[in-house]
Amino acid sequence: MFNTTHFPKALKYWHEGKFYVWSDAHVHPMAHALHYGSSVLEGIRAYSTARGTAIFRLNEHIDRFLYSAAVAKMNFPYTKEDIIRVIKLTLKENKLESAYIRPMMFYSYGNLGLVPKFCSVELVVATWEWGAYLGEKSVNGVSVCIVSWRRLHHSQLDMKAKLGGAYIQSTICGLETRAKGYDEAIFLNLEGNVAEGPGENIFIVKDGVLKTNDTSESILEGITRTSLVEMAKDEGYKMVIGPISREEFFAADEVFFSGTAVEVTPIIRVTDGSDPAGPKKEYVIGSGRVGETTRRLRQMFKEVVTGQIRKYEKWITFLEG
Ligand code: PMP
Secondary structure, eight states: OOOOTTSTTOOEEEETTEEEETTOOOOOTTOHHHHHOOEEEOOEEEEEETTEEEEETHHHHHHHHHHHHHHTTOOOOOOHHHHHHHHHHHHHHTTOSSEEEEEEEEEOSSOOSSSOTTOOEEEEEEEEOOOOTTOGGGGGOEEEEEOSSOOOOTTTSOTTSOBGGGHHHHHHHHHHHHHTTOSEEEEEOTTSSEEEOSSOEEEEEETTEEEEOOGGGSOOOOHHHHHHHHHHHHTTOEEEESOBOHHHHHHOSEEEEEETTTEEEEEEEEEEOOSTTSOOEEEEOTTSSOOHHHHHHHHHHHHHHTTOOGGGGGGEEESOO
16 A cells, blocks of 8 residues: 555564564554654755765754754653664665754654653654655756745744644645745745745845845754855855845845755745745746756865765764774
């Protein structure tokens, strides 16, 4: 019943101390998280390198995972070291050299009141092979649409946490934009500035200066984003952290998404659909082609995650050793 068509190379997943064959699922349909999104998650990538499999910024991802679990007021017996051990075991069990890694913790079966008083908190770790998140053609740039729904505000929910339920907004807007023929959605925040994509942060480039926003703009503080900020500064780029207005976005020379799944993905066209009743205007970003800065940072990111730049080896955990 559960095949691996959209989970290439997934053999087994880990759940509460045991490995299960991928097609063997056993979570009860009355599990709390299925109804209310009461789960926390991470998305991590491991890369095949000359020195074996390397997991990118594993520590930071697990710190964020534990932060999310604390935000969701979860009680669980796992330490950071336990979770790291399970991730490594799961990669090995699936014989994967490069992979997407999904740790997820959720309120499981117990009761269905909104307060999960009698629900156990359970940990799952799964890995599979995941190529370009927005499709193979995304290397040449994607088209995005600014949706009219504003990003959940950081005064409404802790947007620094990866909370399962909060992703319903990403899912709805992702579906809406794809139905209209765009590759991805962009959210404005309540202040009217550009916030982020459904699962991606945003950088703009103007006259050689890079700009991205921070958590004061209702975004997830992406680990890819933080890495790129440091790398770009090291390379001598001027980097501004601050609100990105819609006008700045439209007038940028280059725009790109950053994230574990999308890595560095150029954005070459944007449609402003922020006013549901108003006309939709399309803008071409810069030349409409992948820009020089995007290209350079994308290449550098590839080298960093595959352990080819010594300075950033501090961000890599090798599977063996
Ligand atoms: N924003 C959101 C809402 C996300 O889900 C993600 C993916 N985790 C990102 C940004 C990018 O974060 P990261 O670079 O840590 O993957």
